[in-house]
Amino acid sequence: MELEKASARLAPRSPWQAVDLGTKLYRQWAAPMLWVWLAFTLVPFGLMLGWSLLADTLWPLFLFWWLKPLWERPLLAWYSHALFAETLTLKQLFQRWRQYALPGLASQLTWRRFSPARSFNTCVWQLEGAKGEQLSQRLRALNSYPSNRAGIMTIVVLHLEQFMAMGLMVLLYTLVPWQFSLEWSDWFYDQSALQMAIASATLYLVMCVTEPLYVACGFALYLNKRTWLEGWDLQLGLTRLGRHRATRTGATVLMLLALLLPLPEPATAQPAPRNEEQQQVIELLAGPDYMPFEERTERQWKNRDDGNNSWLEEFWKHFFDNLDDDEKPEPSSRPFDIPDAVLWILFWTLFAGLAIWLLIKVLDQLGLGSRNRDNTPVIPTHVAGMDIRRQSLPKNLRQAVETALAANDIRLALSLMLRSALANLLRRYPVALAAGSTEQQCLRNLKATHGEPLPILYLQRLTQAWISTAWAHRPVDTDAVRTLLADWEQISTEEAAHA
Amino acid sequence: MTQPTTLADATQLAQDIEHHLNQVLIGQQQVVREVLIALVSGGHVLIEGVPGLGKTLLVRSLGKVLELDFNRIQFTPDLMPTDVTGHAMYDQKSEQFRIRRGPAFTQLLLADEINRAPAKTQAALLEVMQERQITIEGKAFTLNEPYMVLATQNPLDQEGTYPLPEAELDRFLFKVLIDYPDHADETRLVNMVLDGTIRASLDVESLTHVTDAAGLKAMKTLSDSVLIDDEVLDYALRIVRATRDFSGLSHGASPRASIALARASRVQALFEGRDFVTPDDVQQVARPVLRHRIQLSADAEIEGQTPETALGRLLEQVEAPKQ
Numbered sequence: 001m002e003l004e005k006a007s008a009r010l011a012p013r014s015p016w017q018a019v020d021l022g023t024k025l026y027r028q029w030a031a032p033m034l035w036v037w038l039a040f041t042l043v044p045f046g047l048m049l050g051w052s053l054l055a056d057t058l059w060p061l062f063l064f065w066w067l068k069p070l071w072e073r074p075l076l077a078w079y080s081h082a083l084f085a086e087t088l089t090l091k092q093l094f095q096r097w098r099q100y101a102l103p104g105l106a107s108q109l110t111w112r113r114f115s116p117a118r119s120f121n122t123c124v125w126q127l128e129g130a131k132g133e134q135l136s137q138r139l140r141a142l143n144s145y146p147s148n149r150a151g152i153m154t155i156v157v158l159h160l161e162q163f164m165a166m167g168l169m170v171l172l173y174t175l176v177p178w179q180f181s182l183e184w185s186d187w188f189y190d191q192s193a194l195q196m197a198i199a200s201a202t203l204y205l206v207m208c209v210t211e212p213l214y215v216a217c218g219f220a221l222y223l224n225k226r227t228w229l230e231g232w233d234l235q236l237g238l239t240r241l242g243r244h245r246a247t248r249t250g251a252t253v254l255m256l257l258a259l260l261l262p263l264p265e266p267a268t269a270q271p272a273p274r275n276e277e278q279q280q281v282i283e284l285l286a287g288p289d290y291m292p293f294e295e296r297t298e299r300q301w302k303n304r305d306d307g308n309n310s311w312l313e314e315f316w317k318h319f320f321d322n323l324d325d326d327e328k329p330e331p332s333s334r335p336f337d338i339p340d341a342v343l344w345i346l347f348w349t350l351f352a353g354l355a356i357w358l359l360i361k362v363l364d365q366l367g368l369g370s371r372n373r374d375n376t377p378v379i380p381t382h383v384a385g386m387d388i389r390r391q392s393l394p395k396n397l398r399q400a401v402e403t404a405l406a407a408n409d410i411r412l413a414l415s416l417m418l419r420s421a422l423a424n425l426l427r428r429y430p431v432a433l434a435a436g437s438t439e440q441q442c443l444r445n446l447k448a449t450h451g452e453p454l455p456i457l458y459l460q461r462l463t464q465a466w467i468s469t470a471w472a473h474r475p476v477d478t479d480a481v482r483t484l485l486a487d488w489e490q491i492s493t494e495e496a497a498h499a
Numbered sequence: 500m501t502q503p504t505t506l507a508d509a510t511q512l513a514q515d516i517e518h519h520l521n522q523v524l525i526g527q528q529q530v531v532r533e534v535l536i537a538l539v540s541g542g543h544v545l546i547e548g549v550p551g552l553g554k555t556l557l558v559r560s561l562g563k564v565l566e567l568d569f570n571r572i573q574f575t576p577d578l579m580p581t582d583v584t585g586h587a588m589y590d591q592k593s594e595q596f597r598i599r600r601g602p603a604f605t606q607l608l609l610a611d612e613i614n615r616a617p618a619k620t621q622a623a624l625l626e627v628m629q630e631r632q633i634t635i636e637g638k639a640f641t642l643n644e645p646y647m648v649l650a651t652q653n654p655l656d657q658e659g660t661y662p663l664p665e666a667e668l669d670r671f672l673f674k675v676l677i678d679y680p681d682h683a684d685e686t687r688l689v690n691m692v693l694d695g696t697i698r699a700s701l702d703v704e705s706l707t708h709v710t711d712a713a714g715l716k717a718m719k720t721l722s723d724s725v726l727i728d729d730e731v732l733d734y735a736l737r738i739v740r741a742t743r744d745f746s747g748l749s750h751g752a753s754p755r756a757s758i759a760l761a762r763a764s765r766v767q768a769l770f771e772g773r774d775f776v777t778p779d780d781v782q783q784v785a786r787p788v789l790r791h792r793i794q795l796s797a798d799a800e801i802e803g804q805t806p807e808t809a810l811g812r813l814l815e816q817v818e819a820p821k822q
Contacts, residue, residue: 434815472775
């Protein structure tokens with residue numbers, strides 16, 4: 001890396017000043033970055049949108065969003081070269097794709113996908129190429145205190161992206177001619193393919209702006225952190241001084257030669273020039289270029305001596321102190337004494353839960369989920385208002401029916417038989433029924449689902465007798481009821497033997 | 500002309516009428532059945548469907564098969580109430596006011612695109628539909644029986660329309676949804692036109708009279724004798740009452756809906772050849788009776804529900820009659 005070729009002044013800045021620098025970088029190269037973004041993402045987005053529309057599912061679009069770390073890699077590669085006066089062509093970007101896109105990508109697409117400091121850490125993986133323990137040490141060093149604010153920057157850009165997408169949707173809505181009578185709610189919440197296509201295209205258009213901006217800001221934060229830690233500004237200053245010195249030494253030698261030639265006494269080495277150069281270096285480093293004196297206002301959490309901080313204060317303090325990855329604040333500044341291991345376990349539990357939930361949703365979508373495999377209808381407890389639970393039925397059906405017949409209550413006798421028959425048949429021949437299903441609906445569903453085996457034909461006869469008695473007020477005679485009862489007992493016996 | 504004397508005759512006659520109408524209106528069996536039930540029940544029908552599905556043809560066919568007078572009014576924004584009911588005009592020859600009867604003086608009135616006329620013109624139909632009489636210059640004229648208004652409205656192109664007020668909607672016994680015929684029926688229709696079996700203009704001249712106003716009146720009288728068990732009647736009432744506090748509905752059906760549901764269930768049973776009503780009959784006619792009498796809540800509308808889906812949920816949740 002040739003720092004002297006950098007087209008931006010590398011000086012220690014506050015994180016937000018570094019973000020300003022990132023914004024400046026984006027504005028400087030907005031047009032080429034747009035082309036890079038479109039070159040790498042337009043085709044995948046088009047394919048995934050097409051897939052979504054054809055399959056009527058959101059998963060492909062979700063996949064495109066999930067791969068954002070991958071789409072950001074070419075942008076960072078371009079920025080990192082452009083800053084040091086080397087412009088990569090699209091062809092070169094495609095040729096070097098494996099070199100800059102693969103390092104650390106697997107972790108970024110899995111357990112580090114939701115890392116708020118993604119824009120910052122991507123620079124470490126992609127530009128430094130460190131691996132293993134060296135990478136961990138490097139990340140720890142670069143994320144060390146003071147915070148680089150990459151996490152908050154991510155939250156800001158995330159909100160910017162969402163607000164811009166919503167704004168664009170609203171703008172498009174206002175442009176729809178009123179003759180279409182398009183409802184506001186339909187425009188935003190409709191589940192149709194058109195709505196999905198418009199919403200996705202809108203978000204993609206917004207990402208054409210926010211993604212290069214996000215990457216530029218992360219890159220600027222990375223440069224800033226390295227400037228602080230590795231003294232890039234000093235390195236550059238000394239390099240410039242070295243050149244200046246080389247130029248001045250040559251002139252001095254010539255001047256000394258001119259002066260010394262007429263002198264009668266032999267010349268000796270003088271220590272003065274050396275002290276003068278040292279003084280110049282000190283003055284240069286203390287000058288406004290390297291030690292800028294500026295008035296700065298910072299807000300810091302103040303530890304109260306009385307220890308009566310409100311829980312809200314403690315929460316926000318804890319939130320901001322722990323927002324960025326691997327930040328190690330002083331132990332004394334921790335408001336809650338929660339061990340790292342507990343936080344770590346909590347985080348991974350939440351992540352694993354989310355991953356399992358997503359997996360189940362994907363499997364369900366693909367028709368491989370347990371919900372799809374188990375299509376057995378739930379056996380209802382009531383049909384046509386009749387309680388068909390076993391515990392509600394008489395233990396001795398024949399006795400209960402005979403008692404009802406003795407009382408000349410044909411309707412009760414048939415009701416008992418119908419409940420008993422339904423309770424048994426619906427276990428053997430399950431069908432989907434609702435509380436409002438009538439006995440005829442039940443029969444129709446049974447026939448439609450299971451055809452017309454003997455038990456269902458028996459149920460048909462029984463239902464006809466029931467309808468005639470209950471709704472037509474033409475009770476069947478007792479002999480017919482006894483025949484139906486005998487037939488049911490025979491069917492039950494055969495069913496039991498068969499089972 | 501056939502006049503039924505028993506329930507079996509009435510059922511046979513109903514099925515004959517249904518058969519004749521289905522010869523002309525292909526692929527709309529459900530619509531034909533619902534319109535006939537409304538006619539025998541003595542109610543009016545609001546038909547909703549896109550243009551070109553045979554709404555006018557249905558009414559003309561009905562008039563021909565039943566030998567009833569038929570008039571059609573195309574509702575427009577400038578239509579006046581007197582254009583519907585009629586008015587008194589001064590006859591210079593006799594130097595007296597003479598009543599000029601409007602198109603509402605008929606037996607089958609097709610009010611085409613009723614929601615295109617302003618409220619005062621729509622309201623002119625209120626008295627006609629409810630009282631079955633028309634008052635002109637203070638003089639009431641009773642209409643001939645049977646009398647039925649078949650109003651149509653287009654679910655699309657709602658710009659510049661005047662939605663019917665609830666009070667007027669409640670006057671319609673049924674709201675019938677007419678949709679495109681399925682593929683097989685549409686193929687059959689096109690083939691019949693191409694073969695010359697029916698003419699492209701779908702005229703009704705080929706239809707023959709099946710019965711007349713007297714036959715229809717006899718059917719109505721016989722339908723009143725169809726038995727409805729207390730449990731089944733209670734089921735019908737529970738369905739209507741459930742609409743008043745059902746989640747997703749902001750406005751339920753009135754007691755007029757309960758009467759309509761019970762009455763239509765009886766005619767449905769008659770059409771099925773039964774002299775008693777079953778819970779299935781109630782369910783069959785519940786949707787056309789209730790779909791225009793309920794109003795979805797704002798939340799339900801935002802969620803994309805329709806009166807059909809809400810009624811579907813309601814019918815699933817209201818328990819069928821207990822033993």
